[in-house]
Amino acid sequence: MMAEVARPARYKYSTEELMEMVDLFNVSAEGQKAIREVLNREASVPNSMLFRYYNDRSKVVELEKQFCRKIGSKYALAVNSGTSALIAALVAAGVGPGDEVIVPAYTFFASVSAIVVAKAIPVVTEIDESLCLDPAAVEENITPRTKAIMVVHMQGHPAKMDALKDIAKKHNLWLIEDVAQACGGKYKGKYLGTWGDIGCTSFDAYKVIGTGEGGMVYTDNEWFYTRAQSYHDTAACWRPDRYASERKEGELFCGENYRLSEMAGAVGLAQMRKLDWINDSTRKIFHQLRDEIKLPACAKWVEPNDSEGVCGYRLGIIFDTVENAKKAINAEAGFGGLAGGGMQGARDWHFYWYWEHLMLQRTATSEGCPFKCPHVKDLPKYSEDMCPRTKDIMMRTVFTSIEPTDTPEWASSYAENVNEKFQKAFK
């Protein structure tokens, strides 16, 4: 009999493959050489894992734990985008065919799309001048078919969570918070996403913290967590005991794959360490600019519902007319930003009047589900004029962006510059 030959250890990821990641960051040739040397020397760990389950060094699991500790939520599930977080949350709450979900007329279209993908009907509802859902308009839009309210904390601004929570309770509705644009923001001292039944955030490229693509579903409700976990993992394959049968009806069902990769998890952990610094820094400059910029008589600040809980990366001004808003963003006034208001005329997916997929009820197949689903009664009337107040507000609102690296000195010079230009433009 031949002597047994030891089987070589299996290295899934070689140094060269890991170097592709390093290359993303434009590291110099000497830098890359130094990193390659370290990886060659130390990184040859057999069976290193970029998959979150059965991985005792899982960065994704650690990210979930840290997120729970930070935000004060009992359960957190990392997923691969903010959109998938919203879909998993809706499914977890049992939202489906024939159900209506209230959603603001000013949000990124992903909030609406998630509702349609979850087979429910979006009921597009007016915002107020805080840029978030108007509680009175929410109440007006409730029907016997309403199952949930999806509140969105737009541009880092917290919505009126106490009023919305009361409405949800009164009408027995689930309250789902889309915190994609406000990770780490608070309302009355409590983190956004923990006021309602489920919070969902995004870690995509433009968000407060990012993992390239990614998101988080968080809740105190164990059953919602279990169902979100099932849905995000194809068929609940990797539950704590993957071989166990269904513990309770509603745990096992056909799902999708929204699992977050370990590479994104590692980036997320590092980003979490900066969350407070990012929000504290932008909030400070947000307040400084509000103190130092002198608004013309025809303008007012977008007033956050909680000025201490705002994320602070976006400062908004509401003008009395569209013409004055345009004047403010033109070169003369010098106040504008990437996320200018609705008057800029770009086909911007944050404004409901550009949501033609919804207006025309465009769906992936010609059967038109869920809009034409037999469970649906009295579809809302979708049109460019369905939320005139939102359109009016957003056509008169302009924004400027604040970065966490902005300094008080920069802010003072920016404010001075804007003051001069406003004085000229609005004399």
Ligand SMILES: Cc1ncc(COP(=O)(O)O)c(C=O)c1O
């Ligand atoms: C309000 C809102 N909801 C949901 C999303 C979707 O997040 P993601 O891009 O991570 O899918 C976004 C992203 O821009 C957003 O701004």
